[in-house]
Amino acid sequence: MGFDQYHEPPDELPEQTRTFARLCSSLTEEAEAIGWYEQRLAIEKDPEALAVMADAVGEEYKHFSMDLEFLLRRTPKWRQIAEGVLFKPGDIVEHGEAAEAAADDDGDEDGDAAPGAAPSGGSLRIGSLRGEGL
Amino acid sequence: MSQNHLLREHAPITDAGWELIDEEARERLTPGLAARRLVDFSGPLGWEHSATNVGRVERANVSEIKGIEANRRVVLPLVELRAPFTVSREELRAGDRGAEDVDFAALDAAAQRVVEAENASVFHAWPKAGIDGIASSSPHKPITRKKSFEDYPGCVARAVELLLRSGIAGPYGVALGREDYTSVVETAEHGGYPLLEHLREIVKGPLVWAPGVKGAVVLSMRGGDFAFESGEDLSVGYASHDANVVNLYIEESYSFRVLTPEAAVAITAPRGR
Numbered sequence: 001m002g003f004d005q006y007h008e009p010p011d012e013l014p015e016q017t018r019t020f021a022r023l024c025s026s027l028t029e030e031a032e033a034i035g036w037y038e039q040r041l042a043i044e045k046d047p048e049a050l051a052v053m054a055d056a057v058g059e060e061y062k063h064f065s066m067d068l069e070f071l072l073r074r075t076p077k078w079r080q081i082a083e084g085v086l087f088k089p090g091d092i093v094e095h096g097e098a099a100e101a102a103a104d105d106d107g108d109e110d111g112d113a114a115p116g117a118a119p120s121g122g123s124l125r126i127g128s129l130r131g132e133g134l
Numbered sequence: 135m136s137q138n139h140l141l142r143e144h145a146p147i148t149d150a151g152w153e154l155i156d157e158e159a160r161e162r163l164t165p166g167l168a169a170r171r172l173v174d175f176s177g178p179l180g181w182e183h184s185a186t187n188v189g190r191v192e193r194a195n196v197s198e199i200k201g202i203e204a205n206r207r208v209v210l211p212l213v214e215l216r217a218p219f220t221v222s223r224e225e226l227r228a229g230d231r232g233a234e235d236v237d238f239a240a241l242d243a244a245a246q247r248v249v250e251a252e253n254a255s256v257f258h259a260w261p262k263a264g265i266d267g268i269a270s271s272s273p274h275k276p277i278t279r280k281k282s283f284e285d286y287p288g289c290v291a292r293a294v295e296l297l298l299r300s301g302i303a304g305p306y307g308v309a310l311g312r313e314d315y316t317s318v319v320e321t322a323e324h325g326g327y328p329l330l331e332h333l334r335e336i337v338k339g340p341l342v343w344a345p346g347v348k349g350a351v352v353l354s355m356r357g358g359d360f361a362f363e364s365g366e367d368l369s370v371g372y373a374s375h376d377a378n379v380v381n382l383y384i385e386e387s388y389s390f391r392v393l394t395p396e397a398a399v400a401i402t403a404p405r406g407r
Contacts (some may be wrong), residue, residue: 076178122140122369124160128175129167130355 014076016128019132023070030064033057074127139181140371145380147372152224159370159384162245168344169256169390173268174357177364177388185209186363186389188401210388212365215251215262219244220379241382248368248384250346253390254312254389257309260324268360269400271350271392274300276303276349276400283317286401287332293352293399294336300396302354306337309344309351313403353398358396361391 005025010018037057044050072079084099085092136389137143142152177183190208197204213319219240229236259267269276279289294306310318318341321329333341337353353360365387373381 055375072177074251121138122142122371123178123366124156124163124168124370125367126160126164126167126368127171127364129164130175 020071020074023067027064027067027071029069030060033060034064076123077123140369140385142370142372145372145382146375147221147226147380148230150230152370154229154236155221155238155370155382156227157242158236159234159245159368160276161233162369163384165261166246166249166253166343166345168253168309168342168347169362170311171340171342172309172355173256173360173362173390175362175364178367179363179365180264181366181387183212183365183387185211186361186391188391197356210264210389210391211274212363212389213255213260213265214385214387215248216383217244217247217251217380218373218383220381222379222395223375223377224324226376226380238350241384243368246345248386250385251268252386252388253309253346256360257344266390266392268353268392268398269347271395273324273396274399276402278402278404279349281330281404283314286329287336289401290336290350290352292334293401296399297352297354297397302359302394302397303356304337305339305355306352307339308333308337308341309346309347309353310341311349312343312345314350314401315343323373349403350401351398352401354394356397359394361393363389363391365389 005021006013007021008016013021034057037060041050041053041057044053072082080103081096081099082111084102085095088095138356145152147155186209188210191205192208194205195203196206222237225233225237233290255263255265255267257268259265259270273356274293277289277292277296279286294304297304297306318329318333332339337352344351366385368384368386371383371385373383375381
């Protein structure tokens, strides 16, 4: 069994980061599956096979969405930017640039914040510590 | 940079000083935040988030118009928890020069108060804040341990059996108050087997240091039983300053709900100690 989702030695990574990496890998896999089904559906001629695969890709949409929601809940800045981009009509790139700028203004992680700023505007970013103990 | 209500930009504190303060606060808070290790955590949803949806309405019809029924929604307001502390400006200047022993005693004490307040509210209730605690909500009779702690594994096993009998699946975790934690860590059973290892085998989940908790609480970690909703996660803000000190505070907002009261059992100390 491989552990390709880790870019750094797993033993040196905190539990929360390992969980985060697992969900990032899962998100990638679901996106790949959606792409594969899209191709299969485009060329399949058998209507029964089409129905089966159309149902299957719906599962992948669900899995992708759940993975994404988990990751956004654990990453406030990512969530903030996503809120400025997702489910909005209009120019996607413009929304993205505006959302990124707004997130940076609120105390970014890129090191260009004003004096007194801290990552995420003063929050200590402790969040959930679930499962950590003796 | 847009200002937020923490007003950190108004403090006479350098970037390096803020880094020292935030790091110290994080180090002092994190080890004792037991609730966040054991219950479902959602958020942070922001300082503007004021209440948790509980999905219920008041029974009273508040309508004053014939033919109209009107019921007010019930919500659980978040509580704002704040612990003020001071930092000496001389000490901050020392930190800016590279001192490694900056005196943050007041910050450390404030962090400890926050840890104890958060844990106590989650495990033992905070009625004025509308929080029902895990132990105080449990319908199970608390299990009383012996003074010597020699029967502690038996107490924890009985608690787990009680949960299983109530249909509450594991894994389980244990929040250990100060005295219980110290005794568990330093005690070896007959034959020298560490008590800690024995407990770990019984619960299959984390054993957590929980200052502010009286005795201990064994609870299920299967999820969906205990809900901590964070508005603003723990943050450090600025209040005021004079020539000598800066007045700061640690702050958070949150609500806590016990969704399955029977999913926890308390272990208490014997009376008349």
